Amino acid sequence: MDITPERQQAANDLVAATREVMLAASVTDMDLDEMRAAERVLTEVARMLGKRARPRVVRAPFDGPATARSAGPDHPWPLFAYNPLGIPLQIHFDGDGATARLTPDALYEGPPDLLHGGFSAGLMDCMLGVLIQAQGRRAVTASLDLSYLRPTPLDQPLDLRSRIAEISGRKITAEGWIEHEGRRTVEARGLFIEIDGT
Numbered sequence: 001m002d003i004t005p006e007r008q009q010a011a012n013d014l015v016a017a018t019r020e021v022m023l024a025a026s027v028t029d030m031d032l033d034e035m036r037a038a039e040r041v042l043t044e045v046a047r048m049l050g051k052r053a054r055p056r057v058v059r060a061p062f063d064g065p066a067t068a069r070s071a072g073p074d075h076p077w078p079l080f081a082y083n084p085l086g087i088p089l090q091i092h093f094d095g096d097g098a099t100a101r102l103t104p105d106a107l108y109e110g111p112p113d114l115l116h117g118g119f120s121a122g123l124m125d126c127m128l129g130v131l132i133q134a135q136g137r138r139a140v141t142a143s144l145d146l147s148y149l150r151p152t153p154l155d156q157p158l159d160l161r162s163r164i165a166e167i168s169g170r171k172i173t174a175e176g177w178i179e180h181e182g183r184r185t186v187e188a189r190g191l192f193i194e195i196d197g198t
């Protein structure tokens with residue numbers, strides 16, 4: 001089925017609403033009966049949506065980040081607009097770098113009141129990988145090293161950054177970091193290998 005702009009917007013709105021439900025379901029303190037009632041509604045919604053489904057989540061076009069990069073820093077590329085499990089990011093490209101701002105909520109908690117380190121790794125993989133994709137290169141992560149320098153808080157704005165460090169043949173090294181109030185909490189360095197593919 002063709003993805004018209006209206007359909008794309010409806011799918012993105014549905015995913016955003018699902019994310020709200022995920023957060024609400026995780027932190028709700030309702031009575032037992034209310035929780036059961038909510039569960040019945042959600043099960044019904046899942047049945048309704050599943051009546052006609054594709055086997056995989058919709059893929060955004062490969063050249064989307066490159067198009068956003070050519071349009072300039074005021075045209076961010078949205079990540080995980082079709083998948084409520086991903087952490088939604090608006091990635092801005094500026095020359096050889098990328099930036100994003102995120103305020104992680106309770107869904108992403110690891111240690112009490114802090115961002116789970118696995119999510120930090122996922123965010124860094126995305127910031128590095130999408131920056132490479134925005135240069136028109138098809139590459140996969142071969143290795144990703146992280147240093148957790150200090151705790152990363154929830155419910156506070158975080159700045160995410162990435163830049164290309166080196167390109168040598170098929171090997172692309174990129175670096176990234178997460179900042180809170182101007183101090184780095186996480187640093188990452190990843191090796192990406194260009195692959196053939198359409």
Ligand SMILES: CCCCCCCCCCCCCC(=O)SCCNC(=O)CCNC(=O)[C@H](O)C(C)(C)COP(=O)(O)OP(=O)(O)OC[C@H]1O[C@@H](n2cnc3c(N)ncnc32)[C@H](O)[C@@H]1OP(=O)(O)O
Binds near residue numbers: 126
């Ligand atoms: C259709 C496709 C769509 C794709 C969309 C992409 C955009 C997505 C963007 C978002 C992405 C999101 C991110 C994701 O989620 S990507 C998903 C997670 N990553 C993977 O699943 C990758 C799995 N691994 C592989 O497929 C292969 O191992 C690759 C392709 C990486 C290399 O196997 P290949 O047989 O091709 O290469 P080679 O063995 O000839 O090695 C070549 C060179 O690389 C060096 N080397 C290799 N591995 C390592 C290592 N671990 N550490 C250090 N160095 C390593 C090696 O020494 C050699 O160097 P040199 O001797 O030449 O100096």
